[in-house]
Amino acid sequence: MNTPLAGQRTLDRITEKQQLGPDAQVDDKALVFVPTDPALTDPFLALVEDWFSTPGFEWHPHRGLETVTTVVDGVLEHGDNLGHAGALEAGEVQWMTAGRGIIHRELAYRDEHAHVLQMWLNLPAGKKMTPSRYQDLTLAAMSRVQAPGVRIDVHAGTVDGVTGTADTHHPVQGLVATLDPEASYDLEVPAEHRLFAHVMDGRLLVGGRELRAGRTGWSDPVAGRATTTLQLAAVDPDRPARVMVYSGTPLRESVAVGGPFVMNTKLEITKAFTDFHAGDFGPVPRLARIAYDR
Numbered sequence: 667m668n669t670p671l672a673g674q675r676t677l678d679r680i681t682e683k684q685q686l687g688p689d690a691q692v693d694d695k696a697l698v699f700v701p702t703d704p705a706l707t708d709p710f711l712a713l714v715e716d717w718f719s720t721p722g723f724e725w726h727p728h729r730g731l732e733t734v735t736t737v738v739d740g741v742l743e744h745g746d747n748l749g750h751a752g753a754l755e756a757g758e759v760q761w762m763t764a765g766r767g768i769i770h771r772e773l774a775y776r777d778e779h780a781h782v783l784q785m786w787l788n789l790p791a792g793k794k795m796t797p798s799r800y801q802d803l804t805l806a807a808m809s810r811v812q813a814p815g816v817r818i819d820v821h822a823g824t825v826d827g828v829t830g831t832a833d834t835h836h837p838v839q840g841l842v843a844t845l846d847p848e849a850s851y852d853l854e855v856p857a858e859h860r861l862f863a864h865v866m867d868g869r870l871l872v873g874g875r876e877l878r879a880g881r882t883g884w885s886d887p888v889a890g891r892a893t894t895t896l897q898l899a900a901v902d903p904d905r906p907a908r909v910m911v912y913s914g915t916p917l918r919e920s921v922a923v924g925g926p927f928v929m930n931t932k933l934e935i936t937k938a939f940t941d942f943h944a945g946d947f948g949p950v951p952r953l954a955r956i957a958y959d960r
Contacts, residue, residue: 673891673893674897676885678885680875681881698712698713698882709836709914711923715783718779720774727927728764728767731786732762736782739780740774740778740781741755745771752802753956757842759803760801761821763789763835767938767942769948775956788917789836809830810828816845816846818841822839838913840910843908843909847904849900858887859914859915861912862882862911863896865880
């Protein structure tokens with residue numbers, strides 16, 4: 667049996683996404699992970715994969731978290747009650763800080779097709795009520811690392827000296843890496859971070875374990891070091907591989923989830939519903955569907 671080198675990340679557990687099929691909003695849905703036990707995934711709460719054409723996700727509220735939506739395919743149309751509206755293409759990311767309260771919608775442009783991965787990122791207790799905001803990470807402005815046979819789109823944090831454009835409220839490193847057949851890359855990750863690596867396409871060795879598309883490997887924080895390394899290697903000689911890797915420092919705070927709200931106590935969840943129904947999040951917008959032409 668091979669012993670990992672000092673500072674080399676290994677996987678503590680592997681999970682597999684659960685395919686749910688269509689519902690009233692989407693053509694298909696899969697749960698990559700959900701907050702069944704938030705302490706195991708802290709600071710990440712959920713990762714959900716959706717395929718939709720119509721109706722998609724019409725106006726709905728959020729409070730106390732950030733949603734990070736990566737467009738896998740198609741075009742995602744979005745808007746909020748702060749006046750933001752736009753469309754994002756495959757490879758682009760919408761980083762929304764719900765904070766104290768926002769109302770937004772996510773639709774397939776022209777009701778054609780959108781395929782997205784949306785991650786729920788928890789906010790620290792002291793920043794649950796931070797002002798709401800939108801950040802669009804477009805391909806034109808995407809921070810990128812290029813290595814032999816490897817392309818890394820850096821969403822947040824710093825990889826190989828390249829810093830992502832997302833402004834975060836908590837230490838987070840996030841990226842999508844595409845590896846040519848049999849290419850490899852050693853990714854530096856802060857030791858205090860918990861990380862997940864979700865394989866989007868192909869087959870990869872992740873921290874010495876082989877994962878196929880749909881599987882997610884988890885690595886918990888490592889004590890006594892400043893940095894660690896996660897080894898990524900595409901193992902299929904004929905197909906490239908793509909993997910989403912996010913890591914962050916655990917918050918180690920209580921978590922209360924109520925529908926679209928994530929707070930620290932059930933009382934705060936009740937207050938969020940009361941505030942929303944009282945109109946404290948602002949009015950539901952009358953924003954028309956956008957005419958998109960980039």
